[in-house]
Amino acid sequence: MIRPSLSLGLLDRVLRVLFPGVLLLLLSGCTSVSYYSQLASGQLQLLRAREPVQEVISDPRRDPNLRARLVQSQAARTFASQQLHLPDNKSYRLYADIGRPFVVWNVFATPEFSLSPQNHCFPIAGCVAYRGYYSQGAARGEAALQRLQGMDVSIGGVEAYSTLGWFNDPIISSMMNWGDERLATLIFHELAHQRFYVKDDTEFNESFATFVEQEGTRQWRATRGLAPDNTAAIQRRDQFIQLVLNTRTRLEQLYALPLSADQMRQRKAAEFERLRSDYRKMRDDQWAGDKRYDAWINAPMNNARLLPFGLYDQWVPAFAALYKQMNGDWTKFYAAVEKLGALPADERKAALKALAES
Incomplete structure (x- = not known):
């Protein structure tokens, strides 16, 4: 109470x-x-x-x-x-x-x-x-x-x-x-x-x-006078996110093809296996065997499991670029974000894409 x-x-x-x-x-x-x-x-x-x-x-x-x-x-x-x-x-x-x-x-x-x-x-x-x-x-x-x-x-x-x-x-x-x-x-x-x-x-x-x-x-x-967060961990997080986002892109291209349901299922399954294979190669060759994402990657996979990555991370580079353009001034950054948010949806997405690519 x-x-x-x-x-x-x-x-x-x-x-x-x-x-x-x-x-x-x-x-x-x-x-x-x-x-x-x-x-x-x-x-x-x-x-x-x-x-x-x-x-x-x-x-x-x-x-x-x-x-x-x-x-x-x-x-x-x-x-x-x-x-x-x-x-x-x-x-x-x-x-x-x-x-x-x-x-x-x-x-x-x-x-x-x-x-x-x-x-x-x-x-x-x-x-x-x-x-x-x-x-x-x-x-x-x-x-x-x-x-x-x-x-x-x-x-x-x-x-x-x-x-x-x-x-x-x-x-x-x-x-x-x-x-x-x-x-x-x-x-x-x-x-x-x-x-x-x-x-x-x-x-x-x-x-x-x-x-x-x-x-x-x-x-x-x-x-607080602390050193930057574990740079290697952050870099690995970003690499893993990008790996998943790349898989999303390939799946979107796949789903646009005029294939039968059986063909689509086979190629969808192959994309998820490619994600697992690419992850394991990155883990073993670049991460010295760091297994922090093993549980996620080894669980049953489907489209819905990929959604949070696109939702939570897709435009982070765009906002980082915008913050840099505002010279790290939070007040100016928020004002710029509000201008972006006021745009029609298609224009907003195009602006974010341009920022991310910059």
């Missing part, structure tokens, strides 16, 4: 007025009432679980490790607003213990011979390339139904998400499974969504937030 606080109490009163209206708006769509009901219930439970971070830190009865981690999180939270010019509000100055490893599970789905995600549209967030569930069992049930319809499906657990400034988002216990630096990067990423968001363009939004996360983390380390 929310601990007594003037600001949280005021927000609760607003929620009592606003939440039923939002729920009715959601239920007016054609998606099932049960799905929107679990969304509303899950979000409300999360809001009710919040408590001020400073109260947790000051309470000697709480887990000392948790209190120490939250102290570090607040230093990163202050850095986010003061140095990265991200929103200065109560988001991530609250804490919520949800008692599970992920706050939601996202279900991604594509047709068998396409990398176009099955989009789902919502009044606030617009259209996104996944469907979120607060229960892992419900996510698995949805995935099973999609598979029965012949779709390629993948489920991914999510540690945190942004309500885009509608509510004060908390640090969630699911975010505490990583080290202090990873917790900071999650805060940077989610606050970036609050800073700017374009409805119906998941690739733009996630790539923008990922760039802010990565550059923000680099600056966060420098401010």
Whole structure:
């Protein structure tokens, strides 16, 4: 339950007025009432679980490790607003213990011979390339139904998400499974969504937030006098991402060919085997046998498993180029991002492509 606080109490009163209206708006769509009901219930439970971070830190009865981690999180939270010019509000100055490893599970789905995600549209967030569930069992049930319809499906657990400034988002216990630096990067990423968001363009939004996360983390380390992050690990991450993106490109070219379903399945399977083979060669020849991505690469493969790479990473080089053009000035960078976001979708994509190629 929310601990007594003037600001949280005021927000609760607003929620009592606003939440039923939002729920009715959601239920007016054609998606099932049960799905929107679990969304509303899950979000409300999360809001009710919040408590001020400073109260947790000051309470000697709480887990000392948790209190120490939250102290570090607040230093990163202050850095986010003061140095990265991200929103200065109560988001991530609250804490919520949800008692599970992920706050939601996202279900991604594509047709068998396409990398176009099955989009789902919502009044606030617009259209996104996944469907979120607060229960892992419900996510698995949805995935099973999609598979029965012949779709390629993948489920991914999510540690945190942004309500885009509608509510004060908390640090969630699911975010505490990583080290202090990873917790900071999650805060940077989610606050970036609050800073700017374009409805119906998941690739733009996630790539923008990922760039802010990565550059923000680099600056966060420098401010604390730490050496740059493990250069080899970052280089290998980027190489792996590029390997997957190259596979996406080849699959898109394949799916445009006039082939029979059997021929398409055979060549699709061959592309996934090529991905595995290219990865193993890179791992053994260039990475000295580093196996950090083995579990992912050896799992069953389909189109949907590749979606997050295109969604979260596709335009990161474009935003990096834009940041460089703005001479590392965050305020000018955000203004330029807003101009990009205001463009019609086709023009926006062309501009991002030109930036990435520069």
